[in-house]
Amino acid sequence: MFAAVLHGPRDVRLDRVPDARIERPTDAVVEVALSAVCGTDLGGYLGVDPVSGAQRMGHEFVGVVSDVGRAVRSVRPGQAVLAPMGWSDGTCSFCLRGLPTSCRSGGLWGEAGADGCQAEAVRVPHADGTLVPVPGTADAELLRRVLPLADVLSAGHHAGVTTKVRPGRTVAVVGDGAVGLCTVLAARRLGAERIILMGTHAPRLSMAREFGVDDIVLSRDQAAIDEVRALTGGDGADAVIDAFGSEQSLATAVGVAKSGGDVCLVGVTGQPTWVDVNAMIRRNITLQAGVAPARNYLPELLDAVLADQIDASPLFDKSVPLASVADGYAAMGERSAIKVLVSP
Known part of the structure; x- marks a missing residue:
């Protein structure tokens, strides 16, 4: 089969790799219907996080089960499924505490020895603990709306939950990338009274308005802190989410927080x-x-998507076939795309 493989900075290739197959009784094989390029994929691509040797890429996907191991009970061949950014058994002490990302036998797609999701198929360890069935048939539009739950929408929801977003609270979001925009969506769904976004990219800010943001702050650093405080009567925001992930963005997040407020770093x-x-x-x-424990949130967020309560699919402003996945990475690296959708 074919899969996206990173060989070095700005060198993503479509390579032939061994077919995904059942290796353990708890495995499933899923044919990928849609995957995506995430901002975190850019670390290796841009050379910020150098890779050692060839590395399979991608950690977001939806697809259709093609095979299951003899111990798998929750999914069956022909069923549409959603997976979080990594696999987990659902039974270890960390999983039972709500931390599937720390599962004792879990892992992340694309790490050494694991399948990446920008591929024709994926072997899913611990299928029962990892995969969530998507009701109905593998309708392309539904899968497009479901795909953001694998990572970015779960991250935005996690940020809202962590910072206690609820009616009456003011929320400030630092960063206008996919996670920042998903945080706006999640905060609106959770009932935030006011949402302030700090960002600079016009197309993303336009989408933020559509997603429900109330105020946009174009300033940076101390000027941004001063502006947010002016917008909030000098107090600052009850809940602040750093969706960018730098030393300066975190300093800004702390600076705009109200005394007694909550700050979450998800970037x-x-x-x-x-x-x-x-x-x-x-x-x-x-x-x-x-890291957002995405597997915990998938059932709730999937229900919200099915009920048309939340839709992050407008984030996909560029689509490429798997054969042209390198073009998707180039677009993300140049910031000419917010988030790239990859089809078979």
Whole structure:
């Protein structure tokens, strides 16, 4: 079969790789219907996070089960399924605590020894703990709306849950990429009274307006902090999400938080990041960070998608066939696309 493989900075190729197949009784094989290029995929592509040797790419996909191991009970061949950004068994102590991303026998798509999702098919370890059936047939439009749940929409929802977004709260989002825009969507669904987005890219800001943002701040650094505080009567925001992931964006997030507020870091920094802990202590600010436990949220968010309560599919502003996946990476690297959809 064919799969996207990163060989070095800006060198993504469609390589022939071994066919995905059942290796253990708990495995399933899923034929990929749609996958996506994520901002975190760009670390290796742009050379920020150098890779050692060839690396399979992609961690977001929906598809149709083609084969299952003899121990699999929750899915069957011919069934449309959604997977989170990695696999987990659903039974270890971390999974039972709600941390499938720390599963003792789990892993992430595209890491060493694992299938990437920008491929014709994927071997899914621990299929029962990982895959979520999508009702009905594999309708292309439905799968397009479901795909963001694999990562970015779950990340935005996680940020909202972590920062206690609810009616009456003001939310500030730092970063206008796919995760930032999904955070706007999630915050609106969770009932936020006011949503402020800090960003600079016109097409993304236009989409943010469609997603429900109330105020847009174009300034950066201290000027952005001052503007958000002016918009909130000097207090700052109750909930702040850093969806960009840099030392400066985190400093901005802490700076715009109200005393006693909550800050969540969901952007992937790729580098060690310093934060002014003393400022947080003085103002009783709570900071949480971590990979979204997407598998926990999939049933709830899938129901919301099916009920037309949330739709992040407009993020896919460029589509490429798998054979042209390198063009998708180039578009993301040049910021001419928000998020790229990859079809077979």
